[in-house]
Amino acid sequence: MLWNRDLFTKVVWRETFRTAAIKYRWPRGRMHALRHFYASTLLARAVSITELADYLGHTDPGFKLRTYTHLVPSSHQRARETVDAVFGRPALDDGLEAA
Template sequence: MWSERRPDCGRGELFGLQVADVDFLRRSLTVDRQVQPGPGGTVVPGPLTNEWSYRTLPVGQVVVDVLAAHLAEFRATGTAYVFRDEAGEPLHRNQFNKDVWLPARTAAGLPEATCHDLRHFYASVLIGAGHSPKVVADRLGHSDPAMTLRVYSHLWPEDDDRTRQAIDDVFRRGVPTARPSIGA
């Protein structure tokens, strides 16, 4: 499970995002590094957890617009980190938790919300929109759809009505008779 493999729930990937990883024209983000807390309150860039974690994520126009506004306010280019401290270093998760995450979740009336809850929300939105386990697995950086199903299967809707509808739709189009007419 995500929370067992990565205690930071993706913050390391987010804080490792560099301006060059954002393709505004194609509306995508390349995830190919993470940063983790290092000794003495430092932040250390490093590789991702596994090969499936390396991915390009399509992002909506809303995300592109927010990133553009953020970078207009906090100017950066190339290999500069998108989310950084005053010294230009990537955010440290403790700093983020105290200065950004706690105030945001308190203001939203969700004081107990975790970063993992955001990941779960993202997965549930994709599932609710009808995306396949393969697509959800790819977006979350899971090694295979079976892992995604183990974690999120409870979010897929019951398919009883959809399977009934599929068969009804086929039969309503006209189905040849199962038995030819006798005497024809």
């Protein structure tokens, strides 16, 4: 049997919601929302935009960058932690203040 998006949503996806006792809400409950969840989760764990584009079947990493970067609010913290890991965290009493 061939599945198109509409048939898959009605027969499989919504049944999955019923089985899990989760209320299906459109558009947040769409199957495409799972794709966004996957992409934002990978980005939050520092998977590169290029890798993500490849995983999702896009040849243009810029499309992913424009679509998903707003979903990664922790990127500044990750950048600070990365630099701290290389150079060590400064002592609290070193006299330097954060900009």
